[in-house]
Amino acid sequence: MTLELSSLTGQVRVMGEELAARQRQHADLVMLAHRWLAQYADQGERLRHPARATRAAIPTDEPLNAVHPLPAIPGRFTVIAADGSQIQPDRHGAVLYHLINIGSLVYRHGSGETPEAHSEPTLGYTEADVYENGMLVAGNLLDVRRDLAEITRLADLCAVEPPGPTVALADGTLILWVLEDRSEEWRRARVMAYLDQLHRIREAGAAVAALTSRPRRAEVTRLLHLASLEGDENRASQEPNPLEHLPDRAVFEPLPPGARSALFASPSSINCDYYHPAGHGVYFYYLNLAEEGRDPVIARVEMPAWVANDPDRLALVHASLVAQARITGDYPYALARADELAFISGPEREAFEDMVTTALLRVGVRPALSPKAYYKTLTRQGRRKHRV
Amino acid sequence: MSNRNLRVGRVLRAGTRGFSIGCAVMQPDIPAFGSFVRTEGQSPGSAIYGLIYDVGVEDDLFVRQFISADAPEEVVLDQRKNRQVPIEVSVLAVGCNDGENIRHCLPMQPPVTLDWLYQCSDEEVRAFTARFDYFRLVLEAREVPADELLAASLRVAAAAQPENERETFLVEAGRELARLLAGDPVRLEGLLRRLRNV
Numbered sequence: 007m008t009l010e011l012s013s014l015t016g017q018v019r020v021m022g023e024e025l026a027a028r029q030r031q032h033a034d035l036v037m038l039a040h041r042w043l044a045q046y047a048d049q050g051e052r053l054r055h056p057a058r059a060t061r062a063a064i065p066t067d068e069p070l071n072a073v074h075p076l077p078a079i080p081g082r083f084t085v086i087a088a089d090g091s092q093i094q095p096d097r098h099g100a101v102l103y104h105l106i107n108i109g110s111l112v113y114r115h116g117s118g119e120t121p122e123a124h125s126e127p128t129l130g131y132t133e134a135d136v137y138e139n140g141m142l143v144a145g146n147l148l149d150v151r152r153d154l155a156e157i158t159r160l161a162d163l164c165a166v167e168p169p170g171p172t173v174a175l176a177d178g179t180l181i182l183w184v185l186e187d188r189s190e191e192w193r194r195a196r197v198m199a200y201l202d203q204l205h206r207i208r209e210a211g212a213a214v215a216a217l218t219s220r221p222r223r224a225e226v227t228r229l230l231h232l233a234s235l236e237g238d239e240n241r242a243s244q245e246p247n248p249l250e251h252l253p254d255r256a257v258f259e260p261l262p263p264g265a266r267s268a269l270f271a272s273p274s275s276i277n278c279d280y281y282h283p284a285g286h287g288v289y290f291y292y293l294n295l296a297e298e299g300r301d302p303v304i305a306r307v308e309m310p311a312w313v314a315n316d317p318d319r320l321a322l323v324h325a326s327l328v329a330q331a332r333i334t335g336d337y338p339y340a341l342a343r344a345d346e347l348a349f350i351s352g353p354e355r356e357a358f359e360d361m362v363t364t365a366l367l368r369v370g371v372r373p374a375l376s377p378k379a380y381y382k383t384l385t386r387q388g389r390r391k392h393r394v
Numbered sequence: 395m396s397n398r399n400l401r402v403g404r405v406l407r408a409g410t411r412g413f414s415i416g417c418a419v420m421q422p423d424i425p426a427f428g429s430f431v432r433t434e435g436q437s438p439g440s441a442i443y444g445l446i447y448d449v450g451v452e453d454d455l456f457v458r459q460f461i462s463a464d465a466p467e468e469v470v471l472d473q474r475k476n477r478q479v480p481i482e483v484s485v486l487a488v489g490c491n492d493g494e495n496i497r498h499c500l501p502m503q504p505p506v507t508l509d510w511l512y513q514c515s516d517e518e519v520r521a522f523t524a525r526f527d528y529f530r531l532v533l534e535a536r537e538v539p540a541d542e543l544l545a546a547s548l549r550v551a552a553a554a555q556p557e558n559e560r561e562t563f564l565v566e567a568g569r570e571l572a573r574l575l576a577g578d579p580v581r582l583e584g585l586l587r588r589l590r591n592v
Contacts, residue, residue: 111472113468113472114468115466115468117468118467118468118471119468119471120468120471120472120475120476121468121471121472121476123472123476123477333463333465333466333469334459335459335463339469342456343472343476346456346477
């Protein structure tokens, strides 16, 4: 049956009222966060240790409220972006497989050349592809494979790029998100494989960064709460944080167009346990990608230590992200194209499923959907209701 | 006009009166309005001939963002060469070939989805326009700008003739038009005026 929209009208109205009330509260919280940011701007060194213990943003040597204007944008530089998408295995489908599609764009600013666009799908169908330690490769297991494929593509493209200022750009985060219920050995192997690719990018002479659009992380606000408690980690874990639901981006909305915030180190346990010891500890800042005169568009930018600690690479990442965002208005062009090149649309998915079915029939295998999947194909074709 | 066996695109939709072709990007030598094109018929060796009467670029939200902005050259090239902006080419069917003879009539069966559409070579255009029976099919087609299309096709056909035969070709075409449009002198005058500009 279809969604009963009439049953939702009351709930939607209440939701609207609730959101309006929350927005009024939000303004008060933002003011509090701004006050704390200014008040504790020079407390970074004192807060560094307790921040690590409370999983708050870890301050660097920069004042917490530092504002770095847009550096000079080089005349010629290259941005290489990669993104991925996947088809999850369907246990009700005709056959068990997964597919990872990686899109990438090599954009050479100031060259007048056509950017290089690639889209490379990889099909996983063998026993070794489809199962890992007896578990079906789906969900987080498949996400990890896609993330590895994305960073490997970036490293491959950086390795063949002619010398010159180059930025490899990923969507989201540089921290490989592996579930903690996996064994230590398994997690280490995956993370090390990811770090190997960061190492290759560094060896190729490029910088690397990851960008999150409209980030929801609340690590700097956690740091501000900690600062308001004089860095007492015990009190911070016990006393309610009034900024708990305020995302960091709200704190940095006053950044001028093109400017970035102070650098912070990521408090993620994977970052502390694996990335930092390998020399790839992840740092981040917030960046206003909006054009002059527009509402702020705050993005979170992550980069490894060897970029954060190298003024030239740090400035190159900053300038190149803003230059890319100015093409579209507020989001890096190369990332938008990489996403487009990776995206698997509904009709493409169906066409691929038809290809698989045909290939199986040619070799005498008669694929069959599960009864549940079969009836879904019947009931989801069209609804016997008026269109709304 | 090119003599190559140039592929225009693949058939998207087809009917007896005409068909639509999809192609990814507009190439400089992709046939334009009034060009003669050919697709394979259902039986071996057969072909269906048509005239391109419309070339449309499909809407694309992403490219719209760069219309008002001063997009860098790299973006313009990326949008033109890498992104598959869909272009639809509409074709009016004007004849067929059973493998031996060209006939100016609607095809018995339309082409099949994903069949290739080719630009006709100069030799094919000369063979097809050796007679002018297809004029009537164009003049009676309601869904196309018939007079413009016929004039454009005659410009293409004249260019495919040897240089010293072009004028004779156009004069003969004009005579045929005068015969067909004897009852509609205003329309005839408009068409002949267009032909004089060839």
